[in-house]
Amino acid sequence: MSSLLQKGTPVSQHSAAVLRASRAPLVVSSVPDAEPGAGEVLVRVRAIAVNPVDWVIQGTGSVTYRWLRYPAVLGSDVAGEVLAVGAGVTRFRVGDRVFGLATGTDRGRDPMREGAFQETTVLLERLTAATPSGVSDAEAAVLPLGASTAACALFQPAHLGLRMPGDAVVPGDAVEPEGERGVVVVWGGSTSVGMNAVQLARAAGYDVVSTASPRNAALVRSLGADVVVDHGDARAVEHLVEGIGGRRVVGAVALGTTSAAACIEVLRRTGGSVLAMASTPVSLDGLAGRRRLFPAMLPVFTRVGLTMARLTLRARRAGIRSAFVWGSSLRDDEVGRRLWSEVLETGLSDGTLRPVPEALVVGEGLGSVQTAIDRQRAGVSAQKVVVTL
Ligand SMILES: NC(=O)c1ccc[n+]([C@@H]2O[C@H](COP(=O)([O-])OP(=O)(O)OC[C@H]3O[C@@H](n4cnc5c(N)ncnc54)[C@H](OP(=O)(O)O)[C@@H]3O)[C@@H](O)[C@H]2O)c1
Numbered sequence: 001m002s003s004l005l006q007k008g009t010p011v012s013q014h015s016a017a018v019l020r021a022s023r024a025p026l027v028v029s030s031v032p033d034a035e036p037g038a039g040e041v042l043v044r045v046r047a048i049a050v051n052p053v054d055w056v057i058q059g060t061g062s063v064t065y066r067w068l069r070y071p072a073v074l075g076s077d078v079a080g081e082v083l084a085v086g087a088g089v090t091r092f093r094v095g096d097r098v099f100g101l102a103t104g105t106d107r108g109r110d111p112m113r114e115g116a117f118q119e120t121t122v123l124l125e126r127l128t129a130a131t132p133s134g135v136s137d138a139e140a141a142v143l144p145l146g147a148s149t150a151a152c153a154l155f156q157p158a159h160l161g162l163r164m165p166g167d168a169v170v171p172g173d174a175v176e177p178e179g180e181r182g183v184v185v186v187w188g189g190s191t192s193v194g195m196n197a198v199q200l201a202r203a204a205g206y207d208v209v210s211t212a213s214p215r216n217a218a219l220v221r222s223l224g225a226d227v228v229v230d231h232g233d234a235r236a237v238e239h240l241v242e243g244i245g246g247r248r249v250v251g252a253v254a255l256g257t258t259s260a261a262a263c264i265e266v267l268r269r270t271g272g273s274v275l276a277m278a279s280t281p282v283s284l285d286g287l288a289g290r291r292r293l294f295p296a297m298l299p300v301f302t303r304v305g306l307t308m309a310r311l312t313l314r315a316r317r318a319g320i321r322s323a324f325v326w327g328s329s330l331r332d333d334e335v336g337r338r339l340w341s342e343v344l345e346t347g348l349s350d351g352t353l354r355p356v357p358e359a360l361v362v363g364e365g366l367g368s369v370q371t372a373i374d375r376q377r378a379g380v381s382a383q384k385v386v387v388t389l
Pocket of ligand 1 (some may be wrong): 051052146187188189190191193194212213231255256259278279325328380382
C-alpha cells in the first residue's frame with residue numbers, strides 16, 4: 001500500500017486485480033483504499049479463492065451481470081486479518097484473523113470497495129467469521145461462497161427450510177413429523193457447494209445421500225453422506241432411490257447442469273417435495289470470453305430459459321416446489337447471520353465442519369488471479385483454486 005498526492009490530498013492506495021471492461025483480462029493496478037462503514041470491517045487479504053461465477057462474470061457480465069459498473073474488482077472468497085472496524089462492529093478487533101463473503105458484484109454493492117481480488121477489501125461484519133487457530137488463510141478462503149450457497153439451499157424458508165446446526169430437535173414438529181431424522185439429497189456432493197451442503201446438513205442432524213465420481217466417493221462419505229453414487233452412472237437415480245431405502249426425503253439440492261432433472265426424478269420416486277437448484281441447466285462456458293457475445297448468446301440463453309421453464313413445470317406436476325438459489329441472498333437474513341456468527345466458527349472449532357474442498361494454491365500475488373480463474377474454468381475435482389497474497 002502506498003500514499004499518493006492527488007490535488008494536494010494524500011490518498012492511500014493498494015493493489016487490486018481490476019476488470020476494466022467486460023471480457024477484458026484482469027490487470028493489477030493501484031486503487032484507492034476504502035474506509036469501513038457502519039457494520040463493516042476492512043481486511044488485509046491473505047488468501048482468495050475462485051468460483052465458477054468469477055469467469056462467468058468476466059466473460060459474460062455485460063449480459064448476465066448488467067448492473068456491474070467498470071472498473072470492477074471480482075471475487076467472493078476472502079481470508080485475512082482485520083485492519084480497521086467501522087461503527088457498531090462488536091465481533092472483531094484490529095488484528096483478528098477472519099474469513100468472509102465479499103459481495104461486491106451483487107446488485108447495489110460497490111465492486112471496487114467490496115470485491116475480493118485485492119490487497120484490502122471491505123467485508124460486512126455479518127458475513128465474516130473468526131478463523132480458528134488451526135485453520136490457515138488458504139484453508140479458510142475455500143469456504144465463503146460454497147458454505148453460503150449451501151446454507152441458502154438447505155436452511156432458507158424459500159428453499160428446504162431445514163433446521164440449522166445447533167437448533168434443538170423437537171420430535172413431532174413440522175420438520176420431524178414422525179420423530180425421524182429425514183434425508184437430504186445432495187446431487188453433486190463433490191462440488192465445492194455440495195461438500196458444504198453435505199457437511200452442513202449432517203451437522204444439522206439429517207441423513208445425507210449424495211453423488212460424486214468414484215474417486216471422490218470416500219471423501220463425500222467422510223463429510224457425512226451415508227450413500228454416495230456415481231453421478232456419471234446412467235443408473236445414478238435408481239441407485240440413489242435404492243440408497244434412500246424408504247427414508248423420509250426432506251428435499252434435494254441440485255448442483256451441476258443435469259442435476260435438477262435427476263433430482264426431480266429422485267424426489268418424484270421418493271415422495272420428496274422441495275428442490276433447491278444452484279446451477280444453470282446449460283453451461284455458460286462456451287460463451288464466456290467470446291470476443292462478441294451477440295448473437296452467440298441468443299441460442300444459449302434461449303436454451304437456459306426453456307430448460308428452466310420445462311424443469312419448473314415438470315417439478316410442479318410432480319408436486320415439487322422448486323426455486324433457484326442465490327448464494328449471497330443470506331446477506332440480510334437470519335440464515336446468514338447464524339451461519340457466519342455461530343455455525344461456521346463453532347463447527348470449524350469443534351471439528352464438525354471442515355474447510356472443504358481442499359485448497360489448490362496456484363500462485364502467490366494478484367498477478368496469479370487470472371491464472372487461477374482460468375484454472376477453475378478448465379475444471380477442478382474436489383478442489384478449490386486459491387491464490388495467497
Ligand atoms: N446459484 C449460486 O448462487 C451459486 C453459487 C456457487 C456455485 N453455484 C453453481 O453451483 C455449481 C457448483 O459450483 P462449485 O463452485 O461448487 O463447483 P466446482 O467445485 O467447481 O465443481 C466441480 C465439481 O463438479 C463435479 N461434477 C462433475 N460432474 C458432475 C455431475 N454430473 N453432477 C454433479 N457434479 C459434477 C466434479 O466432481 P467429480 O470430480 O467428483 O465428478 C467436481 O468436483 C456450479 O454450477 C456453480 O455455477 C451457484
